[in-house]
Amino acid sequence: MKSLYIGGLVFDGRAEPKEGLGVVVEDGKIARIAPAGEFSGFSGTRIDTSGCTLMPGLIDCHVHLVLPGEPSVMASIRSHSVQDTVMRGLELAQSTLRGGFTAVRDLGGRDYIEISIRETINAGFQLGPTIHCAGKVICMTGGHGWFLGREADGPLDVVKAVRENIKAGADHIKFIATGGVATPNVDPMLAQLTLEEISAGIAEAQRFGRKSTAHAQGAPGILNAVRGGIHSIEHGFQITDEVMAEMIKRNVYLVATLAALDRTLSKPGALPYYILDKGQRFYEMHRQSTLKFYKAGGKLALGTDAGTPFNYHGENAQELKLLVDLGISPIDAIRAGTGNAADLIGFTDRGYVKEGYWADLLLVKGNPAKDIAAAADRANHRQVLKSGIDVHATLGPPLKPQAPRFPQLAPPTF
Ligand SMILES: [Zn+2]
Known part of the structure; x- marks a missing residue:
């Protein structure tokens, strides 16, 4: 036809x-x-x-299909079984597609569930977005996201973690270069994996044709990732002049994920104290870093961190408005969500x-x-x-967040 x-x-x-x-x-x-x-x-x-x-x-370079947007990421992982997360993850992928996003890069799954979702979509059994998967994030012991990641200490262990992800079917590799907001007892401004660890991991990924990205918020950790050869920086709260110069010189993309803190802070009363505290402290720094990087000519690719608190799959397009509200031109915002995102992921047949x-x-x-x-x-x-x-x-129109597609078949009886 x-x-x-x-x-x-x-x-x-x-x-x-x-x-x-x-x-x-x-x-x-x-x-x-x-x-x-x-x-x-x-x-x-x-x-x-x-x-x-x-x-x-549209293409979202940063989602978590195993997270539904609940207030505590750690509690969310602990309260849902693997089996429930599989079923729900497929629905969240389809919500993303309904919302205008035909491809996503998943930057941190759980037990490789998202890789199974990718496979069932790629095989044509389900309609969903094209999914590129990182598998398990690679973090130091107790590092940001340890409750769903692969903890690795020392360059050799990081190399082994990269190999495990590739064995499971990862399309790219994600390293945790600093602390983060959604994990207790970690500081977003402090570096986590060392330069030696990240460099060894990136080199191993590259040997097998995989690109790497880093969760990196404070400047020292961003620099470790950039100097280690990273392709993109996720979040980038603290883009100093030195960080900016290094990123631009090496053509490193920034995937800002403005929706993450914007949505997280939309319901402050519902958050664990450490998420609220860190979110409030870094929100404005993050916005100004993103704008500064853009104005200096840095390359942006769209990402939302969908799955973080109140940051729902299917509403990914809101990131475009957040970028424009910050001072990015509308055409550069849609470039970030189309051509730039495709280039960063490495698509040569879509985008x-x-x-x-x-x-x-x-x-x-x-x-x-x-x-x-x-x-x-x-x-x-x-x-x-x-x-x-x-x-x-085929799948129906976009849904309200968390809304079921069909009426309940039977009310709960006990
Ligand atoms: Zn994330």
């Missing part, structure tokens, strides 16, 4: 949106992009996109509107390069296509 999208703007993931183009989707792929005049005798389905923009499906690429597409009302609400507000999403499949027609 052939479909032609014609009449509106096309944003390819990089350049300014263009008028006057037709885009043909056939067999799940983008078959042809050409001036509208070429399609006067087109015989398939014609979709009038007047007043809309056809753009790549752009380009002939031969998979038809992972988002059709939005308005022009998101002018008004970010066109892409950031799900009410403006007209169609989400995953490999040419109409997502809302």
Whole structure:
């Protein structure tokens, strides 16, 4: 079946949106992009996109499919069985897709559950986003995220942890370079894995063609990761002049995840004390670091940290608005969520509107390069296509957070 999208703007993931183009989707792929005049005798389905923009499906470079957005990440891990987390994780992946995100990078799973979710989607048994998985985060003993990660001490043990993740099917590797907000008894400003440990791990990942990323908040830990050869920095609360210069020189992306603290702090009364305290202390520093890095010409890729407190899967597009509210131009925000994200992850077959690429597409009302609400507000999403499949027609429209898709089959009886 052939479909032609014609009449509106096309944003390819990089350049300014263009008028006057037709885009043909056939067999799940983008078959042809050409001036509208070429399609006067087109015989398939014609979709009038007047007043809309056809753009790549959005990509989130930082999610946790095994976390549903509960107030305490550690309690959440402890209170849900592995079995429940599998079933729920699939639903959370599908919520993400409904919300306009056709690909995600999972940056910290649990017992490799997210890798099974990836497999069932890749095999075509379920419709979901393309998922790139880190497997278990690699942290020092007692490091940030230890309750779901792989604790490793010393370069040799870190190398072994990298090999274990690759054995389980990881697409990339995540190192914990500093403390974090959601773990008690760790300080976001202090380095955790050492330069030697991170360097050894990154080199091992690279030997097997895997990119690496680092959870890194304070400057000393960011520098360890960057000097060790990291491809992206997650969060980056403390971007000093030295950090900024090193990151830009080495082409390291920043995945800021503004939604994490924004959403976490939206319900302060519900949080464990250590999350509230650290969130409040670092929120403004984080925002200013992100803006400073952007203004200096640093590369941003979109990430939300979906799954952290009140930061729900399916609402990932809110990160676009947070970026623009901070002072990032709308077109750079949508570049962060499309082309830049695809480049960072290493996709060569999706993430752009380009002939031969998979038809992972988002059709939005308005022009998101002018008004970010066109892409950031799900009410403006007209169609989400995953490999040419109409997502809302197949899985239903976006849901409210935590809402079931269907009525309960039977009320609980005891
Ligand atoms: Zn995270």
